[in-house]
Structures are given as C-alpha cells and as structure tokens.
Amino acid sequence: MTFTLEGVRAGFLTCVPVALGVGGYGIAFGVVARQAGLSVAEATLMSATVVAGAAQLIAVELWADPIPVSAILLTTVVINLRYSLMGAALQPWFDRLSPTQAYGSLFFMADENWALTMSELRSSLLEGRHARGAFLLGSGLAVWVFWVGATIVGATAGGVIGDPDRYGLDFILTAVFVALAVELWEGRSSLVPWIGAFVTAVVANHVLPGRWYILLGGIVAAGLEVMRYDE
Structure with missing residues (x-):
C-alpha cells in the first residue's frame, strides 16, 4: 500500500466525471438551503464541513424556528450509520496507513468515491500492483470541490434556478449510483x-x-x- 501524490492525482481525475453529477445534486441542495432560510455562507459552511448530501437535505427539510436540534441529530446519525459499514470494508487496506493518512482520507469519504476506491483496491490485487492508499483522499477532494462549489451556485442563483427537480437534478445521484453499481458487479x-x-x-x-x-x-x-x- 502506497500513499503518494500520484495516488491523490489519480483519485481526483478518476472521480471528476462522478463529481460532476454530485455537483448537480449540490446545486439542488443550495437551492433548498436558501428556501429554508440559510444564508449563502451558512449553506456553504455546512457543505464544506458535513459533506453528506442526503443528511444535509434532510436537515434543511427539518429546519424551523426554533431549530429541532434533537430531531436533526438523530436523523443525521441514522442516515450516516452506513458509513460505519463502508469504513469497515476499507479497514483491511487502511490498516497499513498511518492514522493521519487514514482518518484524513475518511473525512472526505462519500458514497461515490468509496465505490471508486473499492474498485481501485480490488483492481490492484488482480493486477498484482501496490494499492494506492491516497486514492480515497484524491477522489474525495474531487467530490468536496464540486459539492461545495455547486452549493454556492445553487444558494446564490436559487431564485433564478427555481425548482431544481424540473431540470432532473433529483435524478442525477440515482444515475451515478447505477453506474457505480455496474462497476462493482x-x-x-x-x-x-x-x-x-x-x-x-x-x-x-x-x-x-x-x-x-x-x-x-x-x-x-x-x-x-x-x-x-x-x-
């Protein structure tokens, strides 16, 4: 297992097409966040620090005054518990990395780049080469950049865009996951x-x-x- 800048670069470039789809979903989140009363800065900060599309959408759907903190926290935990299973799948490989490398990469783990990383790690076994441990970090950075950037676009131009569902943005992640499922078959x-x-x-x-x-x-x-x- 290696952890190099080449692995980060490979992960980033491989994930860009998928990250474009995530960006479409990010625009939808930005629009919904503004409709819920969040400012552009608040929506952007949420995307930059949480990096969890489904959990963020549910959170803003529950947004009210006063904010139902307990309901939002419980719902977010339930939705994101799947990450414990995804992390467990990576554990045999990430045991070979330092804690800083492993946990730093896991911060950027999303469904999409996790699937790409699992495919990359399996391919390394079949091809008899060193697995690129930094692939998750690189692909996660691609997701993060497009997710945060798209949130800014959606939150800023929400009034112009209107309902994102009419452009089919609500189907983007479904299409992305179907493509990833084919890769993992x-x-x-x-x-x-x-x-x-x-x-x-x-x-x-x-x-x-x-x-x-x-x-x-x-x-x-x-x-x-x-x-x-x-x-």
Whole structure:
C-alpha cells in the first residue's frame, strides 16, 4: 500500500466525471438551503464541513424556528450509520496507513468515491500492483470541490434556478449510483447480497419511519456477503 501524490492525482481525475453529477445534486441542495432560510455562507459552511448530501437535505427539510436540534441529530446519525459499514470494508487496506493518512482520507469519504476506491483496491490485487492508499483522499477532494462549489451556485442563483427537480437534478445521484453499481458487479455471486439488500430496504421503507432502510439494507448485504465468503 502506497500513499503518494500520484495516488491523490489519480483519485481526483478518476472521480471528476462522478463529481460532476454530485455537483448537480449540490446545486439542488443550495437551492433548498436558501428556501429554508440559510444564508449563502451558512449553506456553504455546512457543505464544506458535513459533506453528506442526503443528511444535509434532510436537515434543511427539518429546519424551523426554533431549530429541532434533537430531531436533526438523530436523523443525521441514522442516515450516516452506513458509513460505519463502508469504513469497515476499507479497514483491511487502511490498516497499513498511518492514522493521519487514514482518518484524513475518511473525512472526505462519500458514497461515490468509496465505490471508486473499492474498485481501485480490488483492481490492484488482480493486477498484482501496490494499492494506492491516497486514492480515497484524491477522489474525495474531487467530490468536496464540486459539492461545495455547486452549493454556492445553487444558494446564490436559487431564485433564478427555481425548482431544481424540473431540470432532473433529483435524478442525477440515482444515475451515478447505477453506474457505480455496474462497476462493482462481480457476476452472479453478487446476486444474493444485492437482492437481500434490495428486499430488506423496500420492506423497511414501508414498515419503519425515517431512513432506517439504508442501514438495514447494508447490514443484510454485509451479512450475506460474509456468509458467501465463509462458504
């Protein structure tokens, strides 16, 4: 495992096409944040420090006066618990990095660049080369730059843009995730955990309030994957 500027550069350039899609989602967040009463500076600061699209959108949807702090915190924790599973998947590789390198990279981890990083790490094994440990950092920086920049655009020009859904911006991340899923597809062996996650998420979405279906779908998929490898 190496951690070099070349790895940062490779991660950044690889993630730029995906980050463009994240940017479209960032514009939508900027618009919604302004409609909720946040200033351009507040929306930008939120995007720069939180870097979690779904959690930020839910937070601004719950925004009121007075701010329901407990509800926002609980909802954000539930939505972002999936990052514990994503971090666990990276642990075998990141054990070889220093704490500064590992935790500094994890700050910039999002769904999109995590998927790209997992693909990069698996490719390094198949190709018999050193894994680029800085790939997550580089790809995360690409996501961060486009996310924050797009938030500024959306928050500044929100009155001109209007409802972002009419431009299809609400579908951008769905399209991005479909493309990433294709990249992570490993053949028929992937069907069981994928189907398990899908069924669990659909059922949980109908039975439980909030966004628990995200976490539960991930847990079921992880469990099925562990069982598949144990066999």
